[in-house]
Amino acid sequence: MFAVYASAPNPNDPLASLVVGERDTPEPPPGWVSVSVRAASLNMHDLWTLRGVGIKPERFPMILGCDGAGVLADGTEVVLHSVIGDPEFSGDETLDPKRSLLTEVHQGSFADTIVVPRRNVLPKPASMTFAEAACMGTAWLTAYRMLFVKSGLRPGQTMLVQGASGGVSTALIQLGVTAGFRVWVTGRSEEKRAVATSLGAHATFESGARLPERVDAVFETVGKATWSHTMRSLKPGGTVVISGATSGDASPAELQRLFFLQLNVVGATMGTRDELVDLLRLCELTGIRPHIGAELPFEQAGQGLRAMLDGEVHGKIVLSR
Numbered sequence: 001m002f003a004v005y006a007s008a009p010n011p012n013d014p015l016a017s018l019v020v021g022e023r024d025t026p027e028p029p030p031g032w033v034s035v036s037v038r039a040a041s042l043n044m045h046d047l048w049t050l051r052g053v054g055i056k057p058e059r060f061p062m063i064l065g066c067d068g069a070g071v072l073a074d075g076t077e078v079v080l081h082s083v084i085g086d087p088e089f090s091g092d093e094t095l096d097p098k099r100s101l102l103t104e105v106h107q108g109s110f111a112d113t114i115v116v117p118r119r120n121v122l123p124k125p126a127s128m129t130f131a132e133a134a135c136m137g138t139a140w141l142t143a144y145r146m147l148f149v150k151s152g153l154r155p156g157q158t159m160l161v162q163g164a165s166g167g168v169s170t171a172l173i174q175l176g177v178t179a180g181f182r183v184w185v186t187g188r189s190e191e192k193r194a195v196a197t198s199l200g201a202h203a204t205f206e207s208g209a210r211l212p213e214r215v216d217a218v219f220e221t222v223g224k225a226t227w228s229h230t231m232r233s234l235k236p237g238g239t240v241v242i243s244g245a246t247s248g249d250a251s252p253a254e255l256q257r258l259f260f261l262q263l264n265v266v267g268a269t270m271g272t273r274d275e276l277v278d279l280l281r282l283c284e285l286t287g288i289r290p291h292i293g294a295e296l297p298f299e300q301a302g303q304g305l306r307a308m309l310d311g312e313v314h315g316k317i318v319l320s321r
């Protein structure tokens, strides 16, 4: 079958390991289903996989793609839930020590067909396109959990999103505006801040700029480049929710500020199946849809990954057929 995959870990030149080619069509083991993929979205995780981060060398070659939407053999249209848990584990599967995300152990969605456990497919809302549904399983689910499960924010409070244009950032902005939070955003360029404004952000700022007042919560995926600003931007008792460290994690922890202002640092990774059900219902009820900056054929996955590597994203990049 057609597939876009990483041939080997390549820390310094990730795109050199990208292959647009053929892989064997997978057969679903008992309890798993085969999904004919219609759309899948790019995530920074795909670049980490090409670099060999978060995946053992013996797992290569690995088909990329952490999320997606498609059709079951009986014609049911589905959204993929990307967290593959241990069937013996009960409770929040993001806390299952044996859980993995698609492409860490099991092959991903940038292919004609993907196989996943039956519990990892959810009905696609009829009003949502395959491309929109393909954004839900990773960036949007992560943003949903950061905002509504981890932050403790109440409507009317002020949140800051570090980074304006990325997949998780745009999801945070759109979900935050929909939920009635006051949404402030930093972005590295005028063009990127304009993306945030177009999505309803109430104010935007240059990266590192002093804010008019301190905020109740900061949403971090950038790490080293923005961490000090994040810690300086929080009210006493405020919360930073962090789900990524794109620029690295070597900046000072700001421990004095952390204990003196009694700040909360909360980690977040992906979300549960139940949270994905709730996210899909929220999208249906409110009509909110992911901001898709580019939609490409699967064959042009390399072009999309290059844009992501160069920081040239404007919302989600989706591959579709």
Ligand SMILES: NC(=O)c1ccc[n+]([C@@H]2O[C@H](COP(=O)([O-])OP(=O)(O)OC[C@H]3O[C@@H](n4cnc5c(N)ncnc54)[C@H](OP(=O)(O)O)[C@@H]3O)[C@@H](O)[C@H]2O)c1
Residues within 6 Å of the ligand: 042, 043, 044, 045, 048, 138, 139, 142, 162, 163, 164, 165, 166, 167, 168, 169, 186, 187, 188, 189, 192, 207, 221, 222, 225, 226, 243, 244, 245, 246, 247, 268, 269, 270, 308, 311, 313, 315
């Ligand atoms: N824990 C999880 O479950 C989970 C799930 C999804 C993603 N993540 C992580 O979250 C991060 C973002 O993923 P993504 O898919 O949203 O990536 P993306 O679409 O490529 O977005 C990158 C974002 O990072 C910002 N950024 C990058 N470098 C920066 C720098 N040096 N200074 C300031 N801002 C910078 C960009 O802001 P501008 O708009 O200003 O350029 C942009 O908003 C990745 O590290 C990814 O691994 C984690």
